Amino acid sequence: MDRNLQQVNTILNLAKLTELDIKAESHVLEFIPQILDSKKVKLLEVNKETLEYLNSGECLFIKGTEDSHVVICSNSSTFELKEAETSNSLLLMPPLNHGKLIEETESRALRKQEVLGVYHTYYEMRHTKPKLQSLRNALAKYPYKGQDSEISEDIVGLSFTELKDITQASEEEIINRLQEMQATKVRGKWRLLDVGFLFGWVSYLDSILREKQLSLQEVTPCNVKDWMGLYDINDVTEKCISLFMEEDDDNLRWKSAAVSQLFALYLLPELRAFDSKDFFTAWQQSMPVGVTANEEHLNGVALVDYDSTPSLVKYLPEFELPEEINERLDILFRNRTKWTLQSITPYVQPLTDNNLNVAALLTKYARSSTINGVKYYSSKYIT
Template sequence: MRTLEEVQATVQIAKLQEEDLQKTIHCLSFGENVLSADYCLMELDETLCQHVEAGESLVIRGDADERAVLCSGDTTYNLKMADTSNLLLFVPGCKIPDQLPESQDSPHLLHTQIWGFCSSYWELRKQRPQLRKLKQLLMENPYKGSTLRGQEENTGTLYTMLDLLERIQASEEELQAQLQTIHACLVDGYWRMLDFDYEMTLMGHVTQLVDSESWSFNKVSLATEMIEHWLNCYGKRYTENELVFYALDEDKVCRATALLLLQNAVKFNLREFQEVWQQSVPEGMGTRLDQLKSLALVDRGSGPDTICLLRVEDLSEDTLERFNHLFTLREKWTEADITPYVKDLCGEKQTTGALLTKYARSSMLNGVKVFNSRRPVAT
C-alpha cells in the first residue's frame, strides 16, 4: 500500500497544489479475485432510492420469452443496459467530501478496497405494466358459479395473488387495479374471472329483483356473495341508516348489455342495434353510443350505418402493432374514433395527440381531420 509520502510525491509530479485538494486522500486497491461480473449496478431515481432505503424490495419479473422488467410496490420499470466509457468502481465504505470531518489540518491517508468494477449499468425507465396476460391466465378456468352436488368443477389452473405476481409483469398495486377492472373475484383464495354468461345471469337476477321489488336502481340491497361482487363491479356502494345499498351505474350496465348483443354478431345494423339495445336494458336506463367507447366501432362510411365489436383489451400492447392493426381495419380514422383505442398506449406525460403525430399521418377529409398510416398497410 502507498504511504503518505509516496502520495505527496505523486502530487508534486502531477504539478498539483496540495492546498487545492481534500485533506483526506483515498488510496484505492483491488481486493483478491475481483471480477467485473461479480456485481451489476443499477441507476435509481430518488423515489426508488427512498423505496430501497425504507427496506422495501424491488422485483425483476418476466418469463423466459419476455423482456425483464423491474417492479416496485406500485410502478413498473423497463430495464435497459447502458454502457459508459468510464470504469465504474464498487467501493463500499467510501466517503464523499460531505461525509469527511472539516477540522483536519494535515493530510490523512485512507486505504479503501475496491470490491468490483464494471463498464455498464442497468438504466430504469417507467413503462406501462404488461397486463394482457392476466385475463388470458384467468380465462383458463373461468368461474361459473358454485358447484352443484354431483357436478365436478373445472379442474383448470387456479392462481393466487403470489402466482399472478410470478407471471404478470406489473407491480402489485397495478395488478390489483387491473383485477378490479376486469371484474375478477377472489374465490377460496384464488383469483377468478367470471364466465361471461354467468356474469350476465347475475345481471339478470339483479334487474329482475329490482323490478319485482319495485326498487330504485339507485337503492339496491344485497343478496348473495356473488350478487354483492356483481354490484361492486356495476354499482357504487353506500350506507343509509346503517344499511348497505348500491346505486347501479347506468353506463356500465348499458355497456355490458351491448357487449352481450354484439359478441356473436360480425356486424349489426346501427339503427336496429340501438332499438334492440334500448329494449334490452332495464326500464328507466338510457343507452347512448358514447357508452361504447373502446368497446364497439361505428362505421358510417358506406351504405347503412353499422356497428361491430372492437374491444381495446383484445388489441396488441405493442404500439406499432396496435396502429398497424387499426389501419387494416379502417384506412382513415377521426381523432374521436381512434383515441379510445390508443390512449392506453400513452407514456408518462404523453398525450394522444403526440402519439398520433408519431405513428400516424393526418389530413383533412370533407373538412374533418383524419389519421391514416405512415406506411402502406397490407390488407
C-alpha cells in the same frame, strides 16, 4: 506496489495541484486479485426516492419471460430495465470517506481502498406502464359462470401470489387492475366473471325490478344483496354492484356505459359483425329499465363501419389487442382508416404513461388531419 506520500505529491504536481487543493486524507486504490465478474454482479442506478425505498427495507422485484422485456417493480410502480454503457470505468468499492467525513488535520495520511469490480455498463430504471394484459389472459383460463356451473369440488383459479408472479406490474398496480376488472375471488381464488354470467345477473335483477315495478334508484345495496342472494354468492354480488352501479345516498343507479358495454360484449362475439340497424334495435331492447343505448358506449368494445353496405357493428374489444403501440394501431387503422380522438382514446389510453398521454402517443405514432373542423388520426404509413 504500495504508494507513499511522495508518489502522491508527484502525481499532484503532474495534475497542476498542490497539497492545499486536497483534503489531508488521500485514498489509494488497490485492485483485489479476484475481482468480481461483471456478468454475475450488475450495477443498478436508482433515483433518490427508490434509494429511500430500499433503505427502508423494501424490495425490488425483477419480472420477465423469454417473450417479453424485463421490468423491475417496487410495491407501487413498474420500471423498464435498460442497459446503458459508459466510456468511463465504474469502480465498485466499499463506502469512501469523503467531504465532511474526513477530519481536518494538518498531517497528511494515505488510506488503502480496495476495488472490488470494474464496470463499463449499468442498468437504468425508467418508469413505464405496467403490462397487465397477461393478468386478464391468465384469469380468462378460469372463467366463473355461476355457482350452478361449478361441477367439480376442486378449487380452481389463481392466488394473488400466483398473479404477482406472472404479471409484469407492481402489487399495487395489480390490485387496482383487479378492482377495475370483471374479476373476483371465488372460494379464495381469483376468477374472471364470464360475460354470459354477468349478462344473466343484470337481466335477472332487471326482471325483479320490473316485477316489483321499481326503478334501481328506489332500492338500496342491501335490497339488491337480499334479492340476488339466491342467484349467486355474496362476493360475486358485491363485485357486480361495483361494476355496474353507482351509489348515491344509499340508493343505486345504473352505470349506463358499463351496462351498455356488457350487453354489447354479450351480443357481438358470436357473429363478430352485426348489421348496425338490427344490432342497435336488439341492443336497446335488451337493456335494463332506465339505461339508454348510446353509440359512444361502444368505444373500446366495438366500432360502427358506415362505409360498408349495409353498415356493420364490428366486435373489437380493447382487451384483445396487443400491448405494443405500433401493433395495436396497425389493427385499429386496418379496421377503420380515420379515427376521432374520442373514439380511439379507449384503445390507446391503457398504453399511456406519465410522459405520454393519448394525444402525445398519437402525435408520435400516427398522422393527424382535419376534415370539416374535426381532427382525425390515421396511419403514418398510408399515403
